[in-house]
Amino acid sequence: MGDSPGTAIAEGQVARAEGGQADSQASGAEGGQPDSQAAVAEGGQADSQTAVAGGSQPPAEVAGDGQGASVITVGGTGQQNAGPAAAQEEAEKAAQEAARQAEEAAAQEAARQAEEAAAQEAARQAEEAAAQEAARQAEEAARQAAAQQALGRTVDPSKPMVALTYDDGPQPSVGNRIMDCLAQYGGKATFFMVGERVGSYATEVKRMVAEGHEVANHSMNHKYLQKQGVAEIQAQVSRCNDAIEAVCGVRPRVMRLPGGGYNSTVLANTHMPMIQWNIDTLDWKTRNAQQTVNSVLGKVKDGDIILMHELYGATGDASMTIIPELTKRGFQLVTISEMAAAKGYSLEAGKLYSSFR
Ligand SMILES: [Zn+2]
Incomplete structure (x- = not known):
């Protein structure tokens, strides 16, 4: 049991x-x-x-x-x-986490796309701005080139050119008319001045410099240098240069012999390039505008140096026709120094130049 x-x-x-x-x-x-x-x-x-x-x-x-x-x-x-x-909490957490991750991913993607779009827009704007700036600079360069051309400061060696030269001034009543016309057509000229006159017409001489014309030497008192001794030849040249420089601040680089006269002593003692001419208008003799015009327009060619005189009203009248017509024919109206440079001449002291062909 x-x-x-x-x-x-x-x-x-x-x-x-x-x-x-x-x-x-x-x-x-x-x-x-x-x-x-x-x-x-x-x-x-x-x-x-x-x-x-x-x-x-x-x-x-x-x-x-x-x-x-x-x-x-x-x-x-x-x-x-x-x-x-x-389980429910886990599911909710998982759902919340998934939602959070999705939201975060979406936000990151949106931020990335926005950043990329901003970068592309910035690049596009930079490119556009650069293009506009380049266009603006090109336009400005073209404008300046045109302005320089109008001022006669740019010479195209491939195009024909002529040097108008006016002796014996300054003479404001004629010289200012000539400069007015040259300004209208963008041309330049060379003024061979007598030194003893420049002090009385300083305003005109300064205008020549301001507007790009060439101020040049024609001796102090218009003495024929071939009749002078060494000391007077040198004095006539240097005193004229001093007088012009004193008035306008520019010392002449070229000279013209009074009457074009010279001998070996003159050639040896001016110590400047001496500019002659190959077209003589004889304006001082005819005092006739039409004859002066004809003497130029009938035979002018590229590289010519045209001789006229600033003292005569008829020469001023003739210039009102010569300047527009030469421009119309395609000639650049240039100074002696501009033409020499454009044609490849180096102007040397003691030498004579009658054209730059
Ligand atoms: Zn003269």
Whole structure:
């Protein structure tokens, strides 16, 4: 007896049925170990059933969103009751994280595109600005070239040119008319002036310089140098240069001999290039504008040096026709120094030049 619990219970049940001790035993059995065992057994079973039941319900609840299943498996390791809430939270977190990442990626992409667009726009604007600046500079260069051409400061060696020269001035009544006309046509001339006159007509001489004409030497007192000695030849030349320079600030680089006369002593002592001519208008002799015009227009060629005199009104009149007509024929009206340079001549002291062909 007492070999197994089953036997003991059976004996207890028997004893209970017999009463007496059996009651106490039975009550002991009921209130004692058997009850606690039964309670434990029932409680254990109930717990386990509850646990099982509890564990089997969440799938039904979470099954709907599909992601619940995997989360429940994890929950089954011991947090049976916390499982559903954690899964939902995890899902929400995952969704939030995905949304956050998507939002961040979208923001980064938008920022990248905006940056790229801004860079492209900046590059386009820089290119456009550079093009506009280049166009503006080209336009300005063309304008300046045209202005210089109009001022006679730029000579095109490939185009024909003529040097108009006016002797014996300054003489404002004629010289200013000539300069007015030259300004209108963008031409330049050379004024071979007598030194003793320049102090009286300083304003005209200064205008010559201001407008790009060449101020040149025609001796101090218009003495024929071939009749002078060495000292007077040198004085006639140097004093004229001094007088012109004193009035306008420019020292002449070329001279014309009074009457064109020279000998070996003159050539050796002027110490300047001496400019003769190859077209003599004889304006001083005819005092006739039309004859002066004809003498020029009938034979003028590229590289010619034309001799006229500033003292005569007829010469001024003739110039009003000569200047426009030569311009119309395509001649550049240039100074002696400009023409020499354009034609490749280096002007040398002591030498005579009658044209630059
Ligand atoms: Zn003269």
